Amino acid sequence: MNVTLLPGKQARVMDDELSSVILGPGVAAQAAYRQAMEAAVAMIAENASRHSIHSGVNADGLRGFLAALEVCPERGTGVFAALEEIGIPAVRHALDVGNPATMAHLHCPVAVPALAAEVLISATNQSLDSWDQSPFATLVEERVLAWLTAFCGLSAEAGGSFTSGGSQSNMTALYLAAERHGAVARSRGVIFASEQAHFSIRKSASILGFAGDAVIAVATDDEGRMSAAALRTAIENATGHGRAPVAVVATAGTTDLGAIDPLADIADLAASHGLWLHVDAAYGGGLLFSRHRHRLAGMERADSIALDFHKMLFQPISCGVLLLGDGANFSPLATKADYLNPEVSIFGDVPNLVESSVQTTRRSDALKVLMTLRSIGCEGLDALVCKTLDNATSAAEAIRARAYLHLAQQPSLSTVLFRYVSPHGAERSDELTLTIRTELFRTGVAALATTVLDGRVHFKLTLLNPNSTPDVIGRVLDAIGDMARELENDHVRT
Numbered sequence: 001m002n003v004t005l006l007p008g009k010q011a012r013v014m015d016d017e018l019s020s021v022i023l024g025p026g027v028a029a030q031a032a033y034r035q036a037m038e039a040a041v042a043m044i045a046e047n048a049s050r051h052s053i054h055s056g057v058n059a060d061g062l063r064g065f066l067a068a069l070e071v072c073p074e075r076g077t078g079v080f081a082a083l084e085e086i087g088i089p090a091v092r093h094a095l096d097v098g099n100p101a102t103m104a105h106l107h108c109p110v111a112v113p114a115l116a117a118e119v120l121i122s123a124t125n126q127s128l129d130s131w132d133q134s135p136f137a138t139l140v141e142e143r144v145l146a147w148l149t150a151f152c153g154l155s156a157e158a159g160g161s162f163t164s165g166g167s168q169s170n171m172t173a174l175y176l177a178a179e180r181h182g183a184v185a186r187s188r189g190v191i192f193a194s195e196q197a198h199f200s201i202r203k204s205a206s207i208l209g210f211a212g213d214a215v216i217a218v219a220t221d222d223e224g225r226m227s228a229a230a231l232r233t234a235i236e237n238a239t240g241h242g243r244a245p246v247a248v249v250a251t252a253g254t255t256d257l258g259a260i261d262p263l264a265d266i267a268d269l270a271a272s273h274g275l276w277l278h279v280d281a282a283y284g285g286g287l288l289f290s291r292h293r294h295r296l297a298g299m300e301r302a303d304s305i306a307l308d309f310h311k312m313l314f315q316p317i318s319c320g321v322l323l324l325g326d327g328a329n330f331s332p333l334a335t336k337a338d339y340l341n342p343e344v345s346i347f348g349d350v351p352n353l354v355e356s357s358v359q360t361t362r363r364s365d366a367l368k369v370l371m372t373l374r375s376i377g378c379e380g381l382d383a384l385v386c387k388t389l390d391n392a393t394s395a396a397e398a399i400r401a402r403a404y405l406h407l408a409q410q411p412s413l414s415t416v417l418f419r420y421v422s423p424h425g426a427e428r429s430d431e432l433t434l435t436i437r438t439e440l441f442r443t444g445v446a447a448l449a450t451t452v453l454d455g456r457v458h459f460k461l462t463l464l465n466p467n468s469t470p471d472v473i474g475r476v477l478d479a480i481g482d483m484a485r486e487l488e489n490d491h492v493r494t
């Protein structure tokens with residue numbers, strides 16, 4: 001069959017032709033697949049923004065375009081027309097995550113080997129809920145997890161599962177911790193996490209049915225690290241009030257400050273009180289792949305670890321893992337289904353990955369991690385991570401060198417928090433910071449974040465791209481200065 005028979009503007013195809021061209025198997029679908037993929041790749045090359053972080057189109061404009069689009073027309077347009085109509089704007093009006101001035105969130109540029117792997121992942125469409133749906137992919141996940149648990153210093157009993165990211169990893173870990181305590185967890189259970197812990201901890205506790213006050217915020221030191229002394233007091237207080245301590249969540253790399261809690265001290269306390277220790281290393285886990293991995297010492301004593309490959313490690317969304325010190329602790333998730341993982345295995349010695357996940361149908365994200373690690377190697381990853389950390393140190397110096405800026409603290413990982421200092425006081429600083437952030441984004445100059453530290457609005461750079469060099473950062477800081485000067489002048493005039 002000729003691929004020109006693809007349902008298009010002129011040709012109306014018969015149903016049997018349609019299913020064969022769109023879905024395969026066979027020569028026609030392969031030719032159609034190749035043409036569509038080549039068209040998509042060319043479209044990305046031709047339409048990705050290079051000079052600004054996005055196209056500059058506002059939400060009203062984009063919403064208007066989409067509103068005018070017939071979502072499911074009576075007669076299909078064919079893949080090439082659809083690619084042109086929807087693909088071009090989808091690429092052109094995307095945020096350019098690879099632009100070195102895109103530095104607002106924990107949202108990384110993506111590595112080419114992982115993008116190539118994504119093509120294989122989507123085209124083969126393997127599902128990890130049973131071995132007969134993913135003969136190779138299941139074993140890839142098994143292999144990558146065995147390697148990763150050992151690489152993290154966990155014992156031979158360790159286990160793991162790929163997840164959609166830190167939020168799902170955190171929720172699953174807290175579920176497993178709670179299951180140890182049965183109904184007590186939901187009625188009297190408490191979870192300790194630092195004031196700077198990720199909001200998904202509270203959200204998870206709420207979803208899991210813990211009491212509204214179950215997550216106890218433990219005080220942090222000046223640099224945003226959990227105070228071990230405060231944790232000890234919090235545990236004693238909770239026990240004294242008849243609560244049932246369930247878990248302690250240590251954060252290795254907080255979202256704002258990149259603070260790494262004192263993991264070894266927290267592991268000691270968790271052990272002496274019989275608490276489940278969860279380490280949320282969604283962000284800071286990237287250090288494992290660098291010469292700075294010693295900063296995570298103590299993490300290997302955790303009952304569970306959340307680690308995201310889509311933060312510091314250049315993977316396309318989504319790509320996280322949950323690791324368990326003892327894989328047997330996944331057992332509360334091992335619900336049996338006759339159609340999927342019956343009591344008696346019919347395929348012999350193969351893993352039932354559905355028994356360690358809250359998902360059923362699940363994609364093969366381990367494949368892109370394997371492709372990336374093998375392609376880049378330890379030396380390459382170390383170089384990339386170190387360059388990112390060095391960029392953060394340079395950014396801090398550049399901020400110190402500018403009188404109109406105030407550095408909040410020396411960066412711990414790759415986030416840099418600083419304040420604009422207005423001659424008209426702190427409130428004006430807060431106001432202008434928000435205005436400048438919005439303006440820099442609107443004009444496509446840079447994507448920065450803002451956050452609140454000690455009650456005041458700060459700028460936040462989240463550096464995940466090694467190409468966000470001191471040059472790029474210098475230009476962004478200057479742009480902040482220029483805009484602030486203009487806005488302050490306007491203020492004087494009005």
Ligand SMILES: *Cc1c(COP(=O)(O)O)cnc(C)c1O
Nearest residue numbers: 165166167168198255280282283
């Ligand atoms: C990003 C982040 C999360 C949430 O992870 P997702 O992958 O976005 O679900 C949790 N914890 C920390 C510390 C994070 O930085």
